[in-house]
Amino acid sequence: MLRTISRPFLKSSLIAMAMACCVFASCYAVGHTESETVAKNFNVALPTAGGAQFWTDLEARGGYRVQRNALTGHCRILDSQNIRRGWGSEEDACELLDELCPNKTAPASKPVVVLLHGLMRTDGSMKSMESALRADGYDQIIRFGYASTRSSLGESSKALHRVLAGQHPDAEFCFVGHSMGNIVTRHLIGDLQRNGDPERIVSRCRSMVMLGPPNQGAAIARRLGATGVFEWVAGPGAMELGTNWTEVEANLATPPFPFAIVAGKIAVGAVRNPLVDGESDFVVSWEEAQLDGAETVHEVAVLHSFLMNDPAVQEWTIEFLDAHLE
Template sequence: MRQGGSVQKSMFNLRRLVRLVRLSAFIGGLSISIPAMQPGSVLAQSPTLEDQDQEDRIDVQWGKAWETMIQGKGNRWNLELPTLGGKQFWTDHRWWNGYRLQYNPTLEHWRLIDPGSVRKGWGTKEAMLELLGQIQEKETQGPQDKKPQEFTEVFLLLHGLMRTSSSMKPVEEELLARLGQKERADSVAIIRFGYASTRSTIASHAQAFRELVENLPGKPRVKISGHSLGNIVTRLAIAQWTEQGDPQGILKRIDRVVMMGPPNQGSSFAKRLSYLGLFEMVTGKSGMQLGPQWDGLSSSLGIPPCPFQIIAGDLTGSTIQNPLLDGPNDAVVTVEETKLDGMTELKTYPVLHSFLMQDPKCVADAVEFLLREIPPKSNAAPGR
């Protein structure tokens, strides 16, 4: 009876997940892009509508998996098949040479995927860490020319609310293009950190981010580029390293940060949308923390302990305007809301919030800053 009840609970969670995917597809873009409802707009290109056919196949595949799974703890029976999407529901906790340990807060289980997004196993966290350890041991014992590269520099890219790690691919591609011209390219890793932005609190996202960074092999220099909510996750992680301890010495190894469209002072747009009953259902707890619950979060955030750039959207003079915002803005966050004490520079572009990390000029500017050699700020230190 217990086994049958567990299967029923799992199937219920699966059906809930599918309903959430479809609900997000219907109104996900609406909550972010009300001012841009026109052909070719943010709504028309909303990431919640990407690969809907793939999401439908996920429904079928998950159903079959749950029906045939073996109940119990540890590493469960697994078919090594490529994942078919659903990135909005998975959070990275570990990264090793392209392998990712991920947690799904909706289905409440862990999985390990390889660099090609093939699931190598699923079950408890302990079982997945053991599996990852076996893979590490096997690969590090191979021929010298086949052994994993030890990185001296890591670029961490964090997406925003209701987006996935795929949205930061333009930044990764620009980095690869620029690094390909430099001798250090072979010793660099670029990690697009993925997290279930609408399924947990910002504190949960920050905890997962910290775990991933703290367990990177070696002691590489760290450079971070975030979009929107990704910057708040970064700031909370910095504050936690500052106050709760930093045994791995992460703070002293962070030497560049680029913030694209960061709601560093909260989001007045989110506050106003929060009065709509659907807002929390679509954006989750993280969306509420950027809006009506901002005051309870803002005092917990840190400031990068290094030079940092802010890139903001300014649609002044554009036909696209958000009547709910005052002053220059990108239709979601105002320029004033992006500012943060200690910033090295602030640059604005006539680009919508949702496209800052895809616009060629914004991306080129961000990458140039990440790679630029800037003398450390005097008295630079993490803080409030």
């Protein structure tokens, strides 16, 4: 006996078939290039978290990023919406980047601003700062993402070097770093000063604002590092800020261009962190943030984790960058 197919069932089936066709069509559109990447690695264009704790940027161009996984070593390429456009070996990913964006972006009227997040954060934590900078006319911004809990400071600085070296040869740079991001930048400058700077990156740097930088190491990392669990959770870079600070400090340079420090001081009587000595932003003490050569040290009553999101800090940061455009 024949049974009639209900309209709701038929409608649901048609919708499911249409969705399946869209998925396969998008896979073909994303991967249909001459690159061997597509031939070897079938890609589904699905959203990603953008990096989280396991991915480090190697290239950044035209809104695309090539990232390497700190655990597996394989690479992928994301677009400006963090949609994965391909994956495979580093060579595969870079080849696909050249196909998707063959030309380096010409310099704009203002320098490229490089935003660097802190320990256990992602480049997404700098989105609010990016929005404020764009509103002030900074059109070229790189939110550098790195596997802060899985990589050493030296490994992260090498990746940063590669991203900067991949920009237009006439591009100039400004930096806004939060916490560990400042130490990664100082490590890079030290590397270039010691080993040579064929791309003239340091000479093209205009200014830098350090937000809550542990320029003298971090007592909180030193004390937590003694537990053993801290290294497993926070990684080798965190240990370098604490128990291994003496070794890493020798590799750090003071920026040879104008830089400022924004350091938090929580008011007396407010919440205090017993793992941090003296006045602090709850993570980095006032003394730990200091670095000889700073043009100015700006005091704010803002907790460490929110420095880059505070409107007053953003305004002050932009004013400092604007003052050093020439």
